[in-house]
Amino acid sequence: MIVNAELYVKDLPGQLVGSLEPISVVDGNILGVVHNRERIVNHRICINITFEAEDDQLERLKAIWKSKDIIISKIGTAYETFTMDYMLIGDIDARYIERLINKASTIADLDGVEVSYSSKTGDYSKRTGMLSVKTKSQEDLDKLDGFLDDECRRSGITYVRGV
Amino acid sequence: MRVFICGFGTVGQGFCEVLAARRQFLIDRYGEPVTVVGAMDSKTYAYNPNGFDPLELVSVKQGTGRVGTETYQDSVEVLSGAEFDILVEVSPTDVKTGGAGLRNIEYALGNGKDVITVNKGPLALKFRHLIDLAESNGCCLRFEGSVGGAMPIINLCRDNLAGERIESIRGIFNGTCNFILSKMDTGQPFEQVLKEAQQMGYAETDPTNDIEGYDSACKVVILANAVFGRDVTFNDVRITGITSITEDAISLAASHNMVIRLIGEVSESKLEVGPRLVPRGHPLGISGTLNTAQILSDLAGPVTVTGRGAGRIETASAILSDLISIMDERARRR
Numbered sequence: 324m325i326v327n328a329e330l331y332v333k334d335l336p337g338q339l340v341g342s343l344e345p346i347s348v349v350d351g352n353i354l355g356v357v358h359n360r361e362r363i364v365n366h367r368i369c370i371n372i373t374f375e376a377e378d379d380q381l382e383r384l385k386a387i388w389k390s391k392d393i394i395i396s397k398i399g400t401a402y403e404t405f406t407m408d409y410m411l412i413g414d415i416d417a418r419y420i421e422r423l424i425n426k427a428s429t430i431a432d433l434d435g436v437e438v439s440y441s442s443k444t445g446d447y448s449k450r451t452g453m454l455s456v457k458t459k460s461q462e463d464l465d466k467l468d469g470f471l472d473d474e475c476r477r478s479g480i481t482y483v484r485g486v
Numbered sequence: 487m488r489v490f491i492c493g494f495g496t497v498g499q500g501f502c503e504v505l506a507a508r509r510q511f512l513i514d515r516y517g518e519p520v521t522v523v524g525a526m527d528s529k530t531y532a533y534n535p536n537g538f539d540p541l542e543l544v545s546v547k548q549g550t551g552r553v554g555t556e557t558y559q560d561s562v563e564v565l566s567g568a569e570f571d572i573l574v575e576v577s578p579t580d581v582k583t584g585g586a587g588l589r590n591i592e593y594a595l596g597n598g599k600d601v602i603t604v605n606k607g608p609l610a611l612k613f614r615h616l617i618d619l620a621e622s623n624g625c626c627l628r629f630e631g632s633v634g635g636a637m638p639i640i641n642l643c644r645d646n647l648a649g650e651r652i653e654s655i656r657g658i659f660n661g662t663c664n665f666i667l668s669k670m671d672t673g674q675p676f677e678q679v680l681k682e683a684q685q686m687g688y689a690e691t692d693p694t695n696d697i698e699g700y701d702s703a704c705k706v707v708i709l710a711n712a713v714f715g716r717d718v719t720f721n722d723v724r725i726t727g728i729t730s731i732t733e734d735a736i737s738l739a740a741s742h743n744m745v746i747r748l749i750g751e752v753s754e755s756k757l758e759v760g761p762r763l764v765p766r767g768h769p770l771g772i773s774g775t776l777n778t779a780q781i782l783s784d785l786a787g788p789v790t791v792t793g794r795g796a797g798r799i800e801t802a803s804a805i806l807s808d809l810i811s812i813m814d815e816r817a818r819r820r
Contacts, residue, residue, distance in 0.1 A: 408742065408763050412735050441738040451734045453742065472724075481730040483746060485763040486656065486770055 325354065325375055329397040330388065331367035342370055345387040351376035367394065373401060404434055405464050409454045409471055413480035420452050423474060430470050431463040487516070487813065488537070490524040490570040492561060492590045493577030494553040497604060497631075498525065500798035501574060501805050502540035508806060516813050524568050528577075530554040531564050561586050562593045572812060574805060575603040581695070581704055581720060584608040595619040595627060600816075602808040604631035604801055606704035610720040613711040626812045629712070631804030633705040634659060634777045637793030641807065643713045643781060650783035652713060654753035657779030658770060659705040661795040662689045662696040663728050663748040667761075668773035670736045671745055676729070688775055698727035699748060699759040706750040710757055718757055726760035739763055745771050 332338035339358055346353055352375040362369035376384065381398075388395055411420070417440070424436055435457040440450070458464050468484060475482035489505075491498050505512075505520055512520050521537030532543065532554030547553045558564050565573070573594035577587045588608035594601050596619060603609070608616065609629055620627040630640050634657075643652055658664050665688050669679040680697070683689035695701045703723040710716040728748050739746050742763075747770060749762040764771040769790040772778050777795030782788050794800040 408744065410735060410739065410746075410763055412730055412732060439738065439741075441734040449730075449732050449734065451732065451738050453738050455742075481726065481761070483731075483735070483761045483763055485744075486749060486765075486768065 324378055325373065325401045325403075326351075326381065327371070327373045327397075327399055327401045328395060330370045330372065331364060331394040331396055332370055333392070334363065334366050334368050338368070339370060341391055342388065342393050343372070345384055345391070346372070346374050346376065348387060349376055349380035349384045351380065351384070369396075402459055404457045404459060405461050406455065406457050407464050407468070408485040409456065410483040411452045411454070411471075411475060411480050412449060412483070413475075413478070414448045415450050415452050415480060420454070423471070424454070426474075427467055427470055431466040432459055433463070433467070434458055487518060487520045487572065488523045488535075488570040489520055489572045489574055489809075490526075490565065490568055491522060491574045491576065492526050492565075492587070493575065493605075494525050494527040494543070494547055495576070495578070496798045497576040497801045497805075498527075498574070499544045499547060500802035501576065502544050504799060504802040504806050505540045512813075515810075516817065520809065520813075523570050524564075525553045526558070526561060526564060526577075527553045530557050532556070533564070533568050535569055562589050565590060565593050566597075570599065572600045572602060572809070574809075575601060575605050575608075576801075576805070577605060579605050579607040579704075581607045581610060581700055584611045588612060591616060591627075592619065595623055595625055598623045598625050600626040600628075600812050602628045602631075602805055602812065604629065604805065606632050606701070606708065609711075610704035610707040613708065613719070614717050617711075626815055628808035628811055629708065630808050630811075631801045633708050634779060634791075634793060635661075635795040635797060636800035636803045637777050637779065637791050637795060638804075638807070639709070639779050639781075639791060640712050641811065642789075642791065643709075647781065647783055647786065647789070650785050653782045653784060654751065654756070655709055655713065655779055655781050656749055656751040656770065658747055658772065658777055659702045659750045659779070659795065660696055660699075660748060661775035661777055662693065663699075663702070664772070664777075665689075665775045666697070667728060667731065667736075667746055667748065670731070670733065671740065671773070673733065673737075675733055676731065697729055699725045702748060702750045702759040706752050706757060706759055709750075710752045714752065714754060716754075716757075722757055724758045724760070728761055731761055747771060 332342050355373040357371040359369040437455040439453045522540045524533040530552040584607045587605040666679045703725045710718050743766050744763045746761050747764050751758045778792040780790045
């Protein structure tokens with residue numbers, strides 16, 4: 324997994340390297356380092372590191388940093404998200420969309436869904452809803468696209484996806 | 487070089503005008519003129535083995551409504567009685583059966599004549615059969631103007647991007663739909679914009695082929711076969727038209743800084759035509775009657791081309807490029 328950590332190290336020579344070495348010790352792969360010399364708290368300098376590591380090595384890494392008197396102020400996982408917008412036009416309402424999203428989430432791993440509606444028209448058969456979906460992989464988006472396309476065709480709803 | 491033109495409507499007449507305008511260029515390049523020996527409209531034909539003045543043919547058609555004085559029942563019978571080298575097949579398209587255009591092309595290729603066509607029906611229905619027929623008879627079949635009018639795409643992919651692995655092509659292949667959808671961006675309802683498009687000559691009296699996505703689907707089929715080497719027909723395309731796109735849908739898209747455009751999409755696995763949400767400023771978000779295509783290839787990345795997808799001279803320009811390609815090929819063989 325990809326991890327982002329914010330560390331505070333003593334403002335002494337060799338501290339930056341000292342904070343990076345433990346990542347190699349746990350077989351991690353450093354993706355980016357920001358040495359933020361402007362952010363000094365209690366004579367310590369802020370370092371922001373993004374790296375790849377195995378889940379089960381994270382506790383070991385934190386223990387090594389602590390043993391080296393490195394303060395971990397923030398640590399969390401970061402990952403790439405894939406987003407796509409979908410518009411549905413037809414006889415739809417909030418309950419229909421909710422059911423659709425629930426069903427979709429059994430097919431693809433959805434990281435987040437935002438739904439908006441347009442309610443200008445009084446014609447129930449021409450309601451418009453828009454789904455902005457985030458997933459963790461392109462594969463999930465492809466699965467979702469296939470699912471929505473099929474469902475909408477079955478229900479006589481016009482399906483418009485993003486490019 | 488003797489040319490027979492089947493179909494003498496807007497495009498056929500435009501091609502005659504372009505031939506007249508480029509007469510000297512063609513003589514300089516090939517050392518011989520391109521002569522129109524025959525022309526055929528829906529009811530009549532004119533044939534002269536010594537050739538016509540192409541502008542005179544246009545003038546006769548515009549003056550009398552007919553290109554010739556002889557009438558016919560079977561276009562293939564007319565072609566079989568004529569001596570020519572290249573058939574320019576620009577008769578009205580028939581996406582259900584291929585119509586007379588398909589029979590004309592089959593006759594010409596079967597008899598070793600090169601063919602240039604912008605007629606989408608025969609290509610969307612019988613592409614592989616026509617290519618095989620051309621190959622087995624040692625002649626050329628060119629159809630650049632059948633997709634995107636003056637916008638170069640087929641020859642661009644096959645010649646300029648020949649070393650690339652083309653992953654996908656997606657684009658706006660119907661100017662009428664793009665005119666309607668971009669007018670709807672300003673708040674006009676579909677029916678009103680369609681009427682306006684008809685009044686301005688952008689849409690046919692029966693606009694079904696355009697607004698239901700059938701015209702774009704034909705072009706997607708041609709690209710799939712010609713560029714991706716697939717063997718697909720019109721019936722393989724997943725088609726959604728634009729008739730159900732409402733003002734509400736347009737304004738909801740706008741509130742997310744997007745527009746809706748009818749996009750054709752083709753790749754090794756995809757063959758689709760449908761309305762798509764396009765971010766404002768994206769190359770596929772263009773307005774008006776223009777056509778555009780985005781070609782995604784492994785080395786060059788995305789390449790985008792834009793141009794006029796229809797029109798008398800614009801389509802004739804694509805036919806001219808095919809004519810030059812065939813004449814270059816003939817010169818190489820000599």
